[in-house]
Amino acid sequence: MEARFFTDVGQFREQNEDAGGIYTNQTGQILLVICDGMGGHAAGEVASQFVNDSLRDRFEQENYIEYEQAEDWLKANLADINRQLYNESMSNDLYKGMGTTCVCVLIYEKDIVVANIGDSRAYLVNNREMMQLTNDHTFVNHLVSIGEITKEEAFTHPQKNIITKVMGTDKRVKADVFYYQTKYYDYLLLNSDGLTDYLHEDDVQKLIMTNDGTIEDIGFSLIDSTIEIEGKDNISFILCPFEGGKI
Numbered sequence: 001m002e003a004r005f006f007t008d009v010g011q012f013r014e015q016n017e018d019a020g021g022i023y024t025n026q027t028g029q030i031l032l033v034i035c036d037g038m039g040g041h042a043a044g045e046v047a048s049q050f051v052n053d054s055l056r057d058r059f060e061q062e063n064y065i066e067y068e069q070a071e072d073w074l075k076a077n078l079a080d081i082n083r084q085l086y087n088e089s090m091s092n093d094l095y096k097g098m099g100t101t102c103v104c105v106l107i108y109e110k111d112i113v114v115a116n117i118g119d120s121r122a123y124l125v126n127n128r129e130m131m132q133l134t135n136d137h138t139f140v141n142h143l144v145s146i147g148e149i150t151k152e153e154a155f156t157h158p159q160k161n162i163i164t165k166v167m168g169t170d171k172r173v174k175a176d177v178f179y180y181q182t183k184y185y186d187y188l189l190l191n192s193d194g195l196t197d198y199l200h201e202d203d204v205q206k207l208i209m210t211n212d213g214t215i216e217d218i219g220f221s222l223i224d225s226t227i228e229i230e231g232k233d234n235i236s237f238i239l240c241p242f243e244g245g246k247i
Contacts, residue, residue: 003032003188003240006219010194010234011227017044018192018236019052019100027064030107031055032238034120036192038166039098047085047100047168054081055104070106070113071177078102078115078167078175085168099166102175103134103190107240110183115175118166120192123201124185130205131185133178137165155200161193188240194233198226208239215239 009016017037024030035052037044058077065073089095101118114122116134119141124131135141139162140154154160167173182188187208196204199222207225211218219239226235 002215003030003238004215004219005236005238006223007236008223008227008234010231012230012232013234015045016234016236017048018194018234019045019048020190020192020236020238021052021056022238023056023059025059025062025065029062029064031059032105032107032188032190032240033102034104034190034192034236034238035100035102036118036120036194036234036236037098037100038163039095043089043095043098044100046095047089047098050085050088051081051100051102051167054084055102065106067108067111067113070108071115074104074106074113074115074177075175078104078117079173082117082167082173083171086171089168097169099168101163101166101192105188105190107188110181112180112182112188114178114180117173117175119163120190121196123189123191123204124180124182125187125189125205125208126185127209130189130201132201133180135176137176138163155197160197182242186242188242189237190240191237192234194231194235195222195226195237197233198229198231215241 003022020034035048037048101120103116103120106113119136119138122133140157140160143149
C-alpha cells in the first residue's frame, strides 16, 4: 500500500490551516489523519497541527492495536487531545475560539476503522461509486438528514460552512466511529472540505478512476481541478490505493 498525503494552500488563502499525514506505529500499522483548522490569527493552523501531531506522537508509540480495541483507542485519544486543545485556547488570548476538524482511519488487512469530528470526510472509491463513510457535523447536513434539502442542494447552500462540532471549542467532544470492509474498493480518500466543497463527488470519482498515471498524477490532477474552478480554501487529502489501485 502506497498512501500519499497532498496539500495545497490554494489561490485565495495566505496560509495553509490544514494538517495531516500517514503514520506507522511500532508494529507497522497505519493511521491516516486529515485536520482542517479554523480561528483568527494563526489559530486555525495551530489547532490542526496540534491535533495532527498529538495523534501522530501517540500512535507512533503504540504496539499493535487490535481491531476490537480500535474504536476505544480512537475515541479516548481524540477526547483527551480535544481537552488539551481546549485548555490551550482558554489560556491564550490569541487562540481563543480556535478549533479543527479531524478525520482519521486505522487500516487493517481488509477492514478500516474511521473516526471523524467536523466536516472533513472519508470515502471508499471504485468504478461503481464514491461512498462517503463519515457524516458531516454541519447545519446543512442536518437539513439533508431530516429531508429539508437534497444533497445536491446542500452543495450550493449559502450556510454550508456552518460546522456544528469541531475539536477545541468545547471541553468535551465525542467522535463518530464507523467500520467498513475495503475488499471491493480501489481507493480510500480522506479530505478536507477544500476539495469536496468545490469539486462534485462524481467529478472526484472520475478524476481518480480514469487517470492512467501514478498516485501522484491523480493527486495533482485533483488539486489542479479544484484550483481551476476557483476553489477558495486550502486543499488537503490522502489518497490510499488498495490492491488493484494504482501506485
